Amino acid sequence: MNGMLGLSLKGLRRDLRASDVRALFIALALAVAASTMIGFFLDRLDRGLTRQAGQLMGGDIKLEQGQPFDESLYQTLRDAGLTLADQVDMVSMISRGEAFQLASLKVIDAAYPLYGEVRVDLGDGQISQLPRGPEPGSVWIAPRLAQLLGVGVGDSVQVGQAELTVSGLIEREPDQSAGFSSFNPRLMMRIADLDATGLVRPGSRIEYELLAKGPPEAVAGVDALLERLAGEGVDVEDVRDDRPQLGSALERAEKYLSLAGLAAVLLAGVAVAMATRRYVDRHLDTAALLRCFGATQSQLSSLFAWQLLWLALSASALGALLGLAGQAGLLALLAQFLPMELPPPGLLPLLMGILTALAVLVGFAGPTLLRLKRVSALKVLRRELDPLPASAWLVVAVASLVFGALLWLYSGDLALSAGLLVGGLIALALLWGLGGLLLGLVLRLAGRSSVASGSFAQALRLGARQLARRRQASLGQLLAFAVTFAAMAIITLVRGDLLSAWQAQLPTDTPNYFAINIQPGERDGFVQLLDGAVDARTALYPMVRGRLTAINGDQPREAVPEENRGDNALQRELNLTWRADVPEGNRVVAGEWFADDSGEPVGGDSERPVPISVENGLAERLGVGLGDTLSFTIGSDRVTGEITSLRDLDWDSFRPNFFVIFPPGVLERYGHSYITAFKLDASENRDLLRRVVEAYPGVSLLNVDAILERVRELLAQVTRAVELVLIFVLLAGISVLYAALTASHSLRTHESGLLRVFGAGDRLISRIQGVEFALLGLTSGLMGALLAELAAAGVYVGWLDLAPRLHLTLWLVLPLGGALLIGVIGHLLSRGVRRQTPMASLGLLGEA
Template identity: 40%
Template sequence: MDPIRFSWLLTRRDWRAGELRLLAAALVVAVAAISSVGFFVDRMKTALNQQARQLLGADLVVASEAPLAEPLETGASERGLQRVHTVSFPSMAVAEAAGGKGEASSLLASVKAVSAGYPLRGTVRVAERAGGPDAPAAGVPQRGTVWVDPALMAGLGVAPGGRLQLGESSFRVERLITLEPDRGAGFVNLAPRAMIALEDLADTKLVQPASRITWRLLVAGEARAVADYETWLKTRLPRGARVETLEGGRPELRATLDRAQQFLALVSLLSALIAAVAIAVAARRFAQRHLDGCAVMRALGLSQGRLLAALLLEMLWMGLAAGALGAMIGWGGHLALIALAGPAIMLQLPPSSPLPGLQAMLAGLLLVLGFAAVPLARLAGVPPLRVLRRELGAPPVSAWIAAASALVAFSVLLLWFAGDRRLAAYAIVGFALGAVVFVGVAWGAIRLLSPLRHLAGGGRGSAALRVALASWTRRQGASIAQIAALSVGLMALMLLTVTRGDLLDSWQRASPPDAPNRFVINIQPDQRDDVERSLRDSGIQGAALYPMVRGRLVAVNGRDIDPNALGDDRARRLVDREMNLSYMDRMQAHNQVAAGRWIEASRPEVSVEAGMMKTLGLEVGDALTFDVAGEPVTASVVGTRRVSWDSMQVNFFMVLSRSALVDRPQTWITAFHLPEDRPQAVATLLERHPNLTVFDTTAIVRQVRGILDHVVRAVQFLFVFTLAAGVVVLYAALA
């Protein structure tokens, strides 16, 4: 008989007899659990990525310190991408005195000239007056007008309708900027914003050969076209130009999104584990109930190979049908989850692709094959004599083979769903060790309890106890497997419960409500004590001051660095200009040693941020030489650090020992949280020290916390949903 037709007949017979229903039910619930989380996670990840792209104002940004060549825009145009231009630079903004009376006030501002259509992603929000309601901006500033942010308005004492001088042009203040989606984290961008139309830029006469100006080309469009354009750019970027993405250009947001990705990986990983437990128990039950039927077929002449092929095909048909049903249920489940969680999550979720459903179906088939292959192989090898001698069973298979088959399937599934090899490896090792421990405990418990069946006295309760203990001792293998499976499943559920609070707490600690929202730079060494005293008198506590030394990396291990020889564009930019160095005796609390050790104050040593270490291709033990005010400073790399960029604290890529930099020209920097009810603290500080520059990072902190709050709300609901799905899966498996 044709194997496919025969397997189909077996499938129909077993389904009508109810033999497949438990396994199918377990698979349906398993696929539904995985696909429900998968559909929701897919939509949430897409929404988070879309929101993250708003922080660039585009899908991709090309930035340069010189005007961008026309071919770069032509390449974007040929791919059907939307394009806008911005030009940003620092400049003094002067508030003109009303009626020409009184003194004009001035303040360093970050000027941005934008073309029509800006931004391509996200929305600029504006208000007509301070404290008034804001709304999405309709277009960009009109010619002759300027939009300013609250810090510039307060610093200059200018109001809508007033006049602001930028270079040789006078502008009417028209709007107050309340939200700018692509506000960067560089010091230039931390200065108060003044936004004008790109057509007005030439009239200001502020674009001069020596000016610190950044030209940007913002592009947006279909993901495939954007990716193709990014690839095309790699060989065509002129020197000094760079491609900015969220990952490379916004380190303070990259860590936040990384935490979101880690959570999503954890949810998928534990959902897959719970599904594996259910399939394992159901597959074992199916094999035990088919021993007699397979023995009859073997007695009638069916070979072991043909029987195994028929059984595997039967699992395939059942898996496809149950997987499709589970995916449909998962789709409905994720819609119910969105209806419940959507208002609280406050994210506009885009449509999901069918990929999570197909992935869940493939995961279900993988689980069936991985956990059912060994039981089915034993089933196909049942001796024909079992028809006459019931004590004969399927040929024994090494427990190690069965465990290896299940472990391989589970490992592939975890690597697939986790998306993080290290996380998956930890989970595989942890749960494998847990399973070994549970098997050992179950075996020991059965051995210890088996003598009790002979000690139980008379009575109805004792008889039930003897029957239960006898069943345990007669079916030691099945009992141990069931106990271990249930224990692993419960361990996964407990892990969800325990880690949920820890995960949320760690996220919220990374960006607390009192995260710094003001940076003060250009503090002279003789002003340190007075600045600290002034902040304390204003009620600002814990504002640590750090030295900042300007230096450029010029050599590694005695060899001069050739920027043109560096393949990475970011690496070229890092060595092409000066960077902010610092020295300190103790490592900052929001830094962690990733490799090596912390620096010693008495030796010329340096600790490098892990990302920069990788970008520049450095290794522990390398000798770095910096040009500091024309003098060489050499220090040995003794370790790398992981920096919490989303903490909004003062951070440095390079931290040297005190002995290396203490005598070099330096200024100091600090960051602190300014409560809304104490705005006079900054005014008092600037009144006593006019040379200081204070940057307001409130907008950036708000962006970081906005994304984090969305993720935290999603965590609350996804953990509850996955926990509920796990309970249902375990119930189906043990029914």
């Protein structure tokens, strides 16, 4: 055994001078780098969330509802041995002088925080870690809010009807919410000051939170109480079951990063498969000689397996270092969205990286390496006695199974992995056929070039012929680079084009401001203030907060389809409204509206549920339809409605929309506020906004333009992180090109020698090779542009509901950029071929 290990190490040191082994090493290192970069980053996130779960949630238990909790609940939880803290969350306009800004208010009591400390700048130039919030009469604000309002520590701000002093700038909160759900800067204040602000009004959008901390046995002792509260419509989070998440947008970014990393692994696997062919061809004579000296098939297998294992481990070490550097870059780009400081990386991603390298070797190189153990000893005398190459179907089947296993390992979703694998194989077959047609067309055009005879025309024709001679290898490279170019183009389009195109297609009178929390007594005055001063305004819609607590008399979580039990409509209070006619932008698609031609209500007498209209998408998610009943808890009352109509909504209209609409005469007795939307050029009407804030401090103005600008910033930040991963994808694509050059080294060298024999000089050979790679890059760019256009069209139609558009710049940049990039890289990598003398080149005839 020791002798086999030593022989394998000696053989590896000798082989490192060979281009195919270098190609194997580079491809494996890139596969490990891509997988470990994502692995290290996500592992740090996961361990950080697990370690600080209670701190991130704010307590071991979190209860949330739209009204204050009963005092009896506080006493019950305290008797169980739990420490409690109150918190109120809302959105309100904050102002100072003529500057105003919408902010997210966190209203806390003296017990805050139950876990951790608040990192805050108190104005002395140093950051303090404090186990408390601001004192009564003062507030702490986010630095961004301070910048927007032009205030600092010691200045005062207007919060509703109260004037409070800024005593600190929040650097980090222990229970800071993550993700992209909150676009407004934070203001933290004490509950003792809440009444003075006048922000708590009937129908206001307020979330009351009750946080509890205690030993595990105390938390377990209130399980029955928590279950009862959940059944009554209280949103219950338990740190044992509901670990805080990162937010849906960042979770989607995680999946996107993981898939991009696996794309790099797949391309690296293709490079491994190409380089292995050359590696095996070079070692057939060595294997035959070892057979002559008595080596068995198992000994040959062990020798080359150990040699490749050392190669995989060394490549894994380099890849892990690159992965560590890459995850540091990801962390720097996404730090502002993360809820905490992350722990250092663990060892699990490193082990996963090594496993990835070994899996890539086994899956993409294994069938080809089997030729080495089947070599005959007679090959030392008769060179034509090569073992038959592995079947192409066997290579594809084994590689697909191994890559599918990697998909499953990294995603944890068997159905998703199987779907991606099957869909990928089908797409590969289609792209292979399409790529063959496109490559054939380009080669035919190049071969029939009408350019006058000359060195360039000659190089063009000869380069096209050489590319056609290696058609199968060229197709593999074409697909690899086309997918890489398409991925980069899609990222660019998403960041720079889709959002702006979506905005450009909105009507000119699309509202850009929402006004919420308008009280009934303020309604007429608010309308008079806006009328004549704004470009367009929607109707005022009343809003009542209600939680869905029963579907056809059953608990909602039990009544809805299993896959939709986590739907947001079951987790929070819904905004309910009433209206006599169908709102603008709504269309009844099933059933009848509340009133018939006589104007009388349709259904809903004192003994029956009232009729309601439900948005069609919500009905599908809840698994309900016409005739089903929904029960809502509003305050201490329960209102049941029967679905008599379903509606489609225009969610992109930037108008107030509601999932559930009641007929008039049902909800008016409950506390409610109004919402409206209007179009206003803030740069020309800033005085109007100031008068609205001064006259109605409790009304929140939501600037849609500011939110869209924030979306652009966040989108740009995330796409930069994805582009960092795509660098590895591009490098993996280049490794495919390097491996293809390595695999065809003997043939290219022999062709170069033949050209020299027939009088070709260095310049002509250089041009022929440059043209060959440029044509490959040009075709890859055309294919990538087509894939990017199709993907963008899918996003337009399926996501943004827009008409597809043609990106002419894409069709110019990708083909020319691909020709330049692949042409230059291929030309540089093939310098060694051009340096061979004709005699040495012709001497490789037997290997070609």
